Amino acid sequence: MKSKPTLFTSLSPALLHLYDLSDSVVVIIDVFRATSTIASALFNGARAVIPVDSVPKAIEMSKNIDGVAAGERDGMIAEGLQHGNSPLEYTRDFIGGRTLVLTTTNGTRLLQMALDRNAHTIVAGSFPNLGAICDYLQKQNRNVVLGCAGWKDRFNLEDTLFAGAIIERLQEQFTIHCDSSLMASSLYRQHKDDLPGFAPQLTHYHRLVQRFGLIEDIRFCLTPDVANVLPFYEDGKLVIKK
Protein backbone atom coordinates (compact mmCIF):
# COMPACT_ATOMS: atom_id res chain seq x y z
CA MET A 1 0.00 0.00 0.00
CA LYS A 2 1.39 3.35 -0.97
CA SER A 3 1.77 5.55 2.09
CA LYS A 4 -0.15 8.78 2.28
CA PRO A 5 1.62 12.13 2.12
CA THR A 6 2.15 13.93 5.43
CA LEU A 7 0.45 17.08 6.69
CA PHE A 8 1.93 19.38 9.32
CA THR A 9 0.75 22.70 10.75
CA SER A 10 3.27 25.40 11.65
CA LEU A 11 1.58 27.65 14.22
CA SER A 12 3.95 30.60 13.84
CA PRO A 13 6.62 31.83 11.39
CA ALA A 14 9.07 31.26 14.27
CA LEU A 15 8.32 27.51 14.04
CA LEU A 16 8.50 27.15 10.24
CA HIS A 17 12.13 25.99 10.39
CA LEU A 18 10.98 22.78 12.11
CA TYR A 19 9.35 21.50 8.93
CA ASP A 20 10.83 20.26 5.67
CA LEU A 21 9.33 22.44 2.96
CA SER A 22 11.42 21.23 0.04
CA ASP A 23 9.00 18.49 -0.95
CA SER A 24 5.85 20.18 0.34
CA VAL A 25 3.05 22.39 -0.79
CA VAL A 26 3.11 25.27 1.69
CA VAL A 27 -0.19 27.03 2.33
CA ILE A 28 0.44 30.60 3.53
CA ILE A 29 -2.38 31.50 5.94
CA ASP A 30 -3.02 35.07 7.10
CA VAL A 31 -6.79 35.17 7.57
CA PHE A 32 -6.87 38.75 8.94
CA ARG A 33 -6.22 39.86 6.27
CA ALA A 34 -3.40 39.37 3.76
CA THR A 35 -4.41 36.06 2.24
CA SER A 36 -8.10 37.03 2.25
CA THR A 37 -7.14 40.22 0.39
CA ILE A 38 -5.00 38.26 -2.08
CA ALA A 39 -7.92 35.91 -2.83
CA SER A 40 -10.32 38.85 -3.13
CA ALA A 41 -8.10 40.82 -5.53
CA LEU A 42 -7.45 37.83 -7.79
CA PHE A 43 -11.12 36.78 -7.69
CA ASN A 44 -12.05 40.30 -8.78
CA GLY A 45 -9.82 40.18 -11.82
CA ALA A 46 -6.38 41.37 -10.65
CA ARG A 47 -3.75 40.08 -13.10
CA ALA A 48 -1.43 39.23 -10.22
CA VAL A 49 -0.51 40.07 -6.63
CA ILE A 50 3.17 40.76 -6.02
CA PRO A 51 4.14 40.35 -2.36
CA VAL A 52 7.02 42.60 -1.26
CA ASP A 53 8.62 43.19 2.11
CA SER A 54 8.73 46.98 2.31
CA VAL A 55 6.72 50.09 1.48
CA PRO A 56 9.46 51.64 -0.74
CA LYS A 57 9.63 48.40 -2.74
CA ALA A 58 5.86 48.38 -3.13
CA ILE A 59 5.91 51.97 -4.43
CA GLU A 60 8.83 51.42 -6.77
CA MET A 61 7.59 48.17 -8.23
CA SER A 62 4.05 49.42 -8.72
CA LYS A 63 5.38 52.44 -10.68
CA ASN A 64 7.33 50.22 -13.06
CA ILE A 65 4.29 48.15 -13.97
CA ASP A 66 1.49 50.68 -13.47
CA GLY A 67 0.25 48.63 -10.54
CA VAL A 68 -1.48 49.43 -7.28
CA ALA A 69 0.87 49.80 -4.32
CA ALA A 70 -0.80 48.71 -1.09
CA GLY A 71 0.12 47.64 2.37
CA GLU A 72 -0.51 47.52 6.02
CA ARG A 73 1.54 48.00 9.15
CA ASP A 74 0.06 47.22 12.55
CA GLY A 75 -3.42 46.95 11.08
CA MET A 76 -3.45 50.37 9.34
CA ILE A 77 -2.70 51.51 5.78
CA ALA A 78 1.09 51.78 5.75
CA GLU A 79 2.52 55.31 5.77
CA GLY A 80 3.23 56.52 2.25
CA LEU A 81 0.56 54.32 0.64
CA GLN A 82 -3.01 55.08 -0.43
CA HIS A 83 -4.32 51.54 -0.30
CA GLY A 84 -4.33 49.02 2.52
CA ASN A 85 -4.96 45.42 3.33
CA SER A 86 -8.77 45.35 3.21
CA PRO A 87 -10.22 42.63 0.97
CA LEU A 88 -13.28 44.83 0.39
CA GLU A 89 -11.15 47.58 -1.13
CA TYR A 90 -10.31 45.42 -4.14
CA THR A 91 -13.55 45.47 -6.10
CA ARG A 92 -13.70 44.41 -9.74
CA ASP A 93 -14.05 48.04 -10.85
CA PHE A 94 -10.89 49.04 -9.05
CA ILE A 95 -8.52 46.10 -9.39
CA GLY A 96 -9.75 44.30 -12.54
CA GLY A 97 -6.89 43.96 -15.03
CA ARG A 98 -4.35 45.62 -12.70
CA THR A 99 -1.51 44.24 -10.58
CA LEU A 100 -1.56 44.63 -6.79
CA VAL A 101 1.83 45.11 -5.10
CA LEU A 102 1.25 44.24 -1.46
CA THR A 103 3.28 44.49 1.75
CA THR A 104 1.88 43.34 5.11
CA THR A 105 3.07 42.73 8.67
CA ASN A 106 2.83 38.97 8.75
CA GLY A 107 1.57 37.21 5.61
CA THR A 108 4.01 38.51 3.01
CA ARG A 109 6.89 38.01 5.45
CA LEU A 110 5.93 34.36 5.93
CA LEU A 111 5.74 33.86 2.17
CA GLN A 112 9.29 35.17 1.86
CA MET A 113 10.42 32.77 4.60
CA ALA A 114 8.86 29.82 2.74
CA LEU A 115 10.71 30.89 -0.42
CA ASP A 116 13.98 31.17 1.49
CA ARG A 117 13.43 27.65 2.78
CA ASN A 118 12.94 26.28 -0.73
CA ALA A 119 9.27 25.37 -0.51
CA HIS A 120 8.31 23.10 -3.40
CA THR A 121 5.07 25.00 -4.05
CA ILE A 122 3.45 28.01 -2.38
CA VAL A 123 -0.24 28.85 -2.39
CA ALA A 124 -2.17 31.43 -0.34
CA GLY A 125 -5.22 30.36 1.64
CA SER A 126 -8.00 31.80 3.77
CA PHE A 127 -11.70 31.14 4.32
CA PRO A 128 -12.76 33.04 1.16
CA ASN A 129 -10.91 30.44 -0.94
CA LEU A 130 -11.13 27.38 1.32
CA GLY A 131 -12.72 25.18 -1.35
CA ALA A 132 -10.15 26.00 -4.02
CA ILE A 133 -7.27 25.28 -1.61
CA CYS A 134 -8.73 21.93 -0.56
CA ASP A 135 -9.42 20.88 -4.17
CA TYR A 136 -5.83 21.71 -5.08
CA LEU A 137 -4.22 19.92 -2.11
CA GLN A 138 -6.39 16.87 -2.72
CA LYS A 139 -5.08 16.48 -6.26
CA GLN A 140 -1.37 16.92 -5.56
CA ASN A 141 -0.57 13.76 -3.60
CA ARG A 142 2.30 15.68 -2.06
CA ASN A 143 3.24 16.56 1.53
CA VAL A 144 1.57 19.67 2.92
CA VAL A 145 2.68 22.28 5.47
CA LEU A 146 -0.02 24.67 6.64
CA GLY A 147 1.86 27.85 7.55
CA CYS A 148 0.06 30.18 9.95
CA ALA A 149 1.28 33.77 9.76
CA GLY A 150 0.23 34.64 13.30
CA TRP A 151 0.85 38.14 14.63
CA LYS A 152 4.49 39.16 14.93
CA ASP A 153 5.43 35.53 15.52
CA ARG A 154 2.72 34.98 18.12
CA PHE A 155 0.17 32.21 17.67
CA ASN A 156 -3.27 33.35 16.60
CA LEU A 157 -6.62 31.64 16.63
CA GLU A 158 -7.98 32.65 13.22
CA ASP A 159 -5.11 31.23 11.18
CA THR A 160 -5.25 28.06 13.26
CA LEU A 161 -9.01 27.78 12.70
CA PHE A 162 -8.43 27.94 8.96
CA ALA A 163 -5.76 25.24 9.18
CA GLY A 164 -8.36 23.21 11.07
CA ALA A 165 -10.93 23.77 8.32
CA ILE A 166 -8.53 22.33 5.74
CA ILE A 167 -7.65 19.38 7.98
CA GLU A 168 -11.28 18.54 8.64
CA ARG A 169 -11.88 18.22 4.90
CA LEU A 170 -8.67 16.39 3.99
CA GLN A 171 -7.67 14.35 7.02
CA GLU A 172 -8.39 10.98 5.44
CA GLN A 173 -5.94 11.65 2.65
CA PHE A 174 -2.90 12.51 4.75
CA THR A 175 -0.79 10.97 7.48
CA ILE A 176 -1.17 13.49 10.30
CA HIS A 177 1.29 12.86 13.12
CA CYS A 178 1.31 16.41 14.41
CA ASP A 179 -0.18 17.81 17.62
CA SER A 180 -0.58 21.26 16.06
CA SER A 181 -2.84 19.78 13.39
CA LEU A 182 -4.84 17.78 15.94
CA MET A 183 -5.36 20.92 17.99
CA ALA A 184 -6.33 22.98 14.93
CA SER A 185 -8.96 20.49 13.77
CA SER A 186 -10.31 20.10 17.30
CA LEU A 187 -10.62 23.88 17.66
CA TYR A 188 -12.30 24.17 14.27
CA ARG A 189 -14.85 21.45 15.06
CA GLN A 190 -15.67 23.29 18.27
CA HIS A 191 -16.34 26.65 16.60
CA LYS A 192 -17.16 26.02 12.94
CA ASP A 193 -20.88 26.48 13.30
CA ASP A 194 -20.46 30.02 14.55
CA LEU A 195 -17.15 31.53 13.48
CA PRO A 196 -18.50 35.13 13.52
CA GLY A 197 -19.84 34.51 17.04
CA PHE A 198 -16.42 33.26 18.17
CA ALA A 199 -14.55 36.14 16.51
CA PRO A 200 -14.95 38.68 19.33
CA GLN A 201 -12.76 36.43 21.50
CA LEU A 202 -9.76 36.79 19.16
CA THR A 203 -7.06 39.28 20.10
CA HIS A 204 -6.82 40.33 16.46
CA TYR A 205 -10.55 41.09 16.38
CA HIS A 206 -10.01 43.74 19.03
CA ARG A 207 -7.13 45.19 17.08
CA LEU A 208 -9.15 45.42 13.87
CA VAL A 209 -12.67 46.12 15.06
CA GLN A 210 -12.29 48.17 18.21
CA ARG A 211 -9.40 50.27 16.89
CA PHE A 212 -10.20 50.45 13.19
CA GLY A 213 -13.89 49.55 12.83
CA LEU A 214 -13.24 46.79 10.34
CA ILE A 215 -16.20 44.56 11.17
CA GLU A 216 -17.13 44.07 7.50
CA ASP A 217 -13.58 42.95 6.77
CA ILE A 218 -13.77 40.40 9.57
CA ARG A 219 -17.05 39.00 8.25
CA PHE A 220 -15.66 38.65 4.75
CA CYS A 221 -12.46 37.02 6.01
CA LEU A 222 -14.45 34.36 7.90
CA THR A 223 -16.84 33.47 5.05
CA PRO A 224 -15.92 30.35 3.09
CA ASP A 225 -15.68 30.38 -0.68
CA VAL A 226 -16.67 33.98 -1.43
CA ALA A 227 -13.50 34.50 -3.50
CA ASN A 228 -12.87 30.93 -4.47
CA VAL A 229 -9.69 31.04 -6.54
CA LEU A 230 -6.27 29.46 -6.03
CA PRO A 231 -3.47 32.04 -5.58
CA PHE A 232 -0.36 30.20 -6.78
CA TYR A 233 3.13 31.63 -6.45
CA GLU A 234 5.39 31.63 -9.50
CA ASP A 235 8.03 33.97 -10.83
CA GLY A 236 7.65 36.41 -7.95
CA LYS A 237 3.87 36.73 -8.28
CA LEU A 238 0.69 35.18 -7.00
CA VAL A 239 -1.56 34.35 -9.95
CA ILE A 240 -4.67 32.24 -10.31
CA LYS A 241 -3.94 28.58 -10.97
CA LYS A 242 -6.70 26.88 -12.89
Add this chain to the structure above:
Amino acid sequence: MKSKPTLFTSLSPALLHLYDLSDSVVVIIDVFRATSTIASALFNGARAVIPVDSVPKAIEMSKNIDGVAAGERDGMIAEGLQHGNSPLEYTRDFIGGRTLVLTTTNGTRLLQMALDRNAHTIVAGSFPNLGAICDYLQKQNRNVVLGCAGWKDRFNLEDTLFAGAIIERLQEQFTIHCDSSLMASSLYRQHKDDLPGFAPQLTHYHRLVQRFGLIEDIRFCLTPDVANVLPFYEDGKLVIKK
Protein backbone atom coordinates in the same frame (compact mmCIF):
# COMPACT_ATOMS: atom_id res chain seq x y z
CA MET B 1 -9.14 50.13 40.21
CA LYS B 2 -5.84 48.35 40.27
CA SER B 3 -5.29 46.48 37.01
CA LYS B 4 -4.88 42.74 37.12
CA PRO B 5 -1.55 41.11 36.29
CA THR B 6 -1.22 39.60 32.81
CA LEU B 7 -1.04 35.93 31.85
CA PHE B 8 0.51 34.65 28.63
CA THR B 9 1.11 31.14 27.31
CA SER B 10 4.25 30.35 25.32
CA LEU B 11 3.44 27.26 23.23
CA SER B 12 7.06 26.34 22.47
CA PRO B 13 10.56 27.19 23.72
CA ALA B 14 11.06 28.76 20.26
CA LEU B 15 8.39 31.34 21.15
CA LEU B 16 9.59 32.17 24.68
CA HIS B 17 11.56 35.21 23.46
CA LEU B 18 8.24 36.92 22.59
CA TYR B 19 7.37 37.35 26.26
CA ASP B 20 8.82 39.58 28.95
CA LEU B 21 9.92 37.27 31.75
CA SER B 22 11.73 39.80 33.89
CA ASP B 23 8.66 40.68 35.94
CA SER B 24 6.90 37.32 35.60
CA VAL B 25 6.50 34.04 37.37
CA VAL B 26 7.40 31.49 34.69
CA VAL B 27 5.78 28.06 35.01
CA ILE B 28 7.93 25.44 33.26
CA ILE B 29 5.56 22.79 31.87
CA ASP B 30 6.78 19.43 30.59
CA VAL B 31 3.92 17.09 31.41
CA PHE B 32 5.49 14.01 29.75
CA ARG B 33 7.55 13.78 31.89
CA ALA B 34 10.16 16.14 33.34
CA THR B 35 7.98 18.38 35.49
CA SER B 36 5.83 15.43 36.61
CA THR B 37 9.03 13.65 37.67
CA ILE B 38 10.28 16.74 39.48
CA ALA B 39 7.00 17.00 41.44
CA SER B 40 7.07 13.27 42.18
CA ALA B 41 10.67 13.28 43.46
CA LEU B 42 10.15 16.29 45.71
CA PHE B 43 6.80 15.00 46.95
CA ASN B 44 8.54 11.74 47.90
CA GLY B 45 11.13 13.50 49.97
CA ALA B 46 13.97 14.42 47.61
CA ARG B 47 15.98 17.26 49.15
CA ALA B 48 16.22 18.98 45.79
CA VAL B 49 16.17 18.45 42.04
CA ILE B 50 19.09 19.98 40.15
CA PRO B 51 18.34 20.47 36.45
CA VAL B 52 21.40 20.23 34.20
CA ASP B 53 21.79 20.31 30.44
CA SER B 54 24.03 17.30 29.79
CA VAL B 55 24.67 13.73 30.89
CA PRO B 56 28.33 14.35 31.86
CA LYS B 57 27.22 17.28 34.04
CA ALA B 58 24.56 15.12 35.68
CA ILE B 59 27.14 12.43 36.47
CA GLU B 60 29.79 14.84 37.74
CA MET B 61 27.45 16.89 39.89
CA SER B 62 25.73 13.86 41.40
CA LYS B 63 29.13 12.45 42.43
CA ASN B 64 30.06 15.64 44.25
CA ILE B 65 26.90 15.62 46.34
CA ASP B 66 26.19 11.89 46.53
CA GLY B 67 23.08 12.46 44.46
CA VAL B 68 21.16 10.45 41.89
CA ALA B 69 22.13 11.20 38.29
CA ALA B 70 19.19 10.72 35.97
CA GLY B 71 18.08 11.72 32.55
CA GLU B 72 16.31 11.04 29.33
CA ARG B 73 17.06 11.50 25.67
CA ASP B 74 14.35 10.87 23.08
CA GLY B 75 12.13 9.21 25.66
CA MET B 76 14.70 6.65 26.91
CA ILE B 77 17.11 6.58 29.86
CA ALA B 78 20.08 8.58 28.58
CA GLU B 79 23.18 6.59 27.69
CA GLY B 80 25.60 6.44 30.60
CA LEU B 81 22.88 6.82 33.24
CA GLN B 82 21.07 4.25 35.36
CA HIS B 83 17.97 6.30 36.08
CA GLY B 84 15.55 7.98 33.73
CA ASN B 85 12.70 10.41 33.59
CA SER B 86 9.89 8.26 34.98
CA PRO B 87 7.98 9.83 37.89
CA LEU B 88 7.20 6.35 39.21
CA GLU B 89 10.89 5.57 39.59
CA TYR B 90 11.27 8.13 42.37
CA THR B 91 9.56 6.42 45.28
CA ARG B 92 10.05 7.58 48.85
CA ASP B 93 12.28 4.58 49.60
CA PHE B 94 14.60 5.44 46.74
CA ILE B 95 14.74 9.23 46.60
CA GLY B 96 13.83 10.30 50.16
CA GLY B 97 16.57 12.54 51.55
CA ARG B 98 18.64 12.43 48.35
CA THR B 99 19.20 14.96 45.57
CA LEU B 100 18.13 14.19 42.00
CA VAL B 101 20.34 15.60 39.24
CA LEU B 102 18.19 15.55 36.12
CA THR B 103 18.75 16.18 32.43
CA THR B 104 15.92 15.89 29.88
CA THR B 105 15.23 16.66 26.22
CA ASN B 106 12.82 19.53 26.65
CA GLY B 107 11.93 20.57 30.19
CA THR B 108 15.35 21.24 31.68
CA ARG B 109 16.37 23.05 28.48
CA LEU B 110 13.36 25.37 28.76
CA LEU B 111 14.19 26.08 32.39
CA GLN B 112 17.69 27.15 31.34
CA MET B 113 16.19 29.43 28.69
CA ALA B 114 13.95 31.08 31.28
CA LEU B 115 17.00 31.65 33.48
CA ASP B 116 18.93 33.15 30.57
CA ARG B 117 16.04 35.50 29.94
CA ASN B 118 16.04 36.71 33.55
CA ALA B 119 12.74 35.28 34.68
CA HIS B 120 11.69 36.85 37.97
CA THR B 121 10.61 33.51 39.45
CA ILE B 122 10.61 29.96 38.09
CA VAL B 123 8.38 27.12 39.24
CA ALA B 124 7.80 23.69 37.67
CA GLY B 125 4.24 22.55 36.97
CA SER B 126 2.33 19.50 35.75
CA PHE B 127 -0.96 17.81 36.55
CA PRO B 128 0.42 16.03 39.65
CA ASN B 129 0.96 19.44 41.28
CA LEU B 130 -1.76 21.51 39.59
CA GLY B 131 -3.32 22.62 42.87
CA ALA B 132 -0.04 23.78 44.41
CA ILE B 133 0.84 25.78 41.28
CA CYS B 134 -2.55 27.48 41.18
CA ASP B 135 -2.46 28.33 44.88
CA TYR B 136 0.98 29.87 44.43
CA LEU B 137 0.13 31.93 41.32
CA GLN B 138 -3.04 33.16 42.96
CA LYS B 139 -1.14 34.64 45.89
CA GLN B 140 1.63 36.39 43.94
CA ASN B 141 -0.30 39.16 42.20
CA ARG B 142 2.43 39.13 39.57
CA ASN B 143 2.44 38.57 35.79
CA VAL B 144 2.57 34.93 34.69
CA VAL B 145 4.05 33.22 31.65
CA LEU B 146 3.07 29.57 31.19
CA GLY B 147 6.01 28.02 29.34
CA CYS B 148 5.25 24.83 27.45
CA ALA B 149 8.32 22.69 26.82
CA GLY B 150 6.85 20.96 23.76
CA TRP B 151 8.90 18.38 21.90
CA LYS B 152 12.10 19.65 20.30
CA ASP B 153 10.48 23.05 19.84
CA ARG B 154 7.27 21.60 18.38
CA PHE B 155 3.93 22.40 19.96
CA ASN B 156 2.43 19.58 21.99
CA LEU B 157 -1.06 18.98 23.29
CA GLU B 158 -0.32 17.76 26.81
CA ASP B 159 1.64 20.82 27.92
CA THR B 160 -1.02 23.04 26.38
CA LEU B 161 -3.77 21.13 28.21
CA PHE B 162 -2.00 21.76 31.48
CA ALA B 163 -1.69 25.47 30.68
CA GLY B 164 -5.44 25.36 30.02
CA ALA B 165 -6.06 23.72 33.38
CA ILE B 166 -4.28 26.57 35.15
CA ILE B 167 -6.11 29.20 33.11
CA GLU B 168 -9.51 27.67 33.80
CA ARG B 169 -8.88 27.99 37.53
CA LEU B 170 -7.28 31.45 37.53
CA GLN B 171 -8.75 33.34 34.58
CA GLU B 172 -10.73 35.80 36.67
CA GLN B 173 -7.59 37.00 38.38
CA PHE B 174 -5.55 37.86 35.31
CA THR B 175 -5.82 40.02 32.21
CA ILE B 176 -5.55 37.45 29.43
CA HIS B 177 -5.07 39.07 26.04
CA CYS B 178 -3.39 36.09 24.43
CA ASP B 179 -4.75 33.75 21.77
CA SER B 180 -2.51 30.91 22.96
CA SER B 181 -4.14 31.08 26.39
CA LEU B 182 -7.64 31.22 24.90
CA MET B 183 -6.87 28.17 22.80
CA ALA B 184 -5.34 26.30 25.75
CA SER B 185 -8.36 26.88 28.00
CA SER B 186 -10.78 26.01 25.19
CA LEU B 187 -8.89 22.76 24.54
CA TYR B 188 -8.83 21.92 28.24
CA ARG B 189 -12.57 22.52 28.66
CA GLN B 190 -13.17 20.20 25.72
CA HIS B 191 -11.13 17.30 27.14
CA LYS B 192 -10.89 17.75 30.90
CA ASP B 193 -13.51 15.15 31.75
CA ASP B 194 -11.53 12.42 30.04
CA LEU B 195 -7.85 13.27 29.78
CA PRO B 196 -6.75 9.58 29.78
CA GLY B 197 -9.27 8.91 27.01
CA PHE B 198 -7.87 11.77 24.94
CA ALA B 199 -4.24 10.77 25.56
CA PRO B 200 -3.99 8.16 22.76
CA GLN B 201 -4.42 10.99 20.24
CA LEU B 202 -1.23 12.73 21.40
CA THR B 203 1.91 12.19 19.32
CA HIS B 204 3.93 11.89 22.52
CA TYR B 205 1.64 9.12 23.76
CA HIS B 206 2.70 7.02 20.80
CA ARG B 207 6.34 7.76 21.48
CA LEU B 208 6.07 6.77 25.14
CA VAL B 209 3.49 4.00 25.13
CA GLN B 210 3.88 2.22 21.83
CA ARG B 211 7.67 2.40 21.84
CA PHE B 212 8.45 2.20 25.54
CA GLY B 213 5.33 0.81 27.21
CA LEU B 214 5.03 3.67 29.65
CA ILE B 215 1.26 3.63 30.13
CA GLU B 216 1.53 3.90 33.94
CA ASP B 217 3.74 6.95 33.56
CA ILE B 218 1.16 8.57 31.30
CA ARG B 219 -1.65 7.92 33.79
CA PHE B 220 0.36 9.42 36.64
CA CYS B 221 1.33 12.45 34.57
CA LEU B 222 -2.32 13.21 33.77
CA THR B 223 -3.64 12.84 37.33
CA PRO B 224 -4.14 16.12 39.22
CA ASP B 225 -2.67 16.65 42.66
CA VAL B 226 -1.04 13.26 43.29
CA ALA B 227 2.29 14.94 44.09
CA ASN B 228 0.99 18.28 45.20
CA VAL B 229 4.09 20.30 46.06
CA LEU B 230 5.52 23.50 44.61
CA PRO B 231 8.95 23.03 42.96
CA PHE B 232 10.56 26.46 43.23
CA TYR B 233 13.86 27.33 41.58
CA GLU B 234 16.54 28.99 43.69
CA ASP B 235 20.33 28.83 43.76
CA GLY B 236 20.49 26.31 40.93
CA LYS B 237 18.02 23.87 42.48
CA LEU B 238 14.33 23.11 42.53
CA VAL B 239 13.15 22.80 46.12
CA ILE B 240 9.77 22.70 47.77
CA LYS B 241 8.39 26.15 48.53
CA LYS B 242 6.01 26.11 51.42
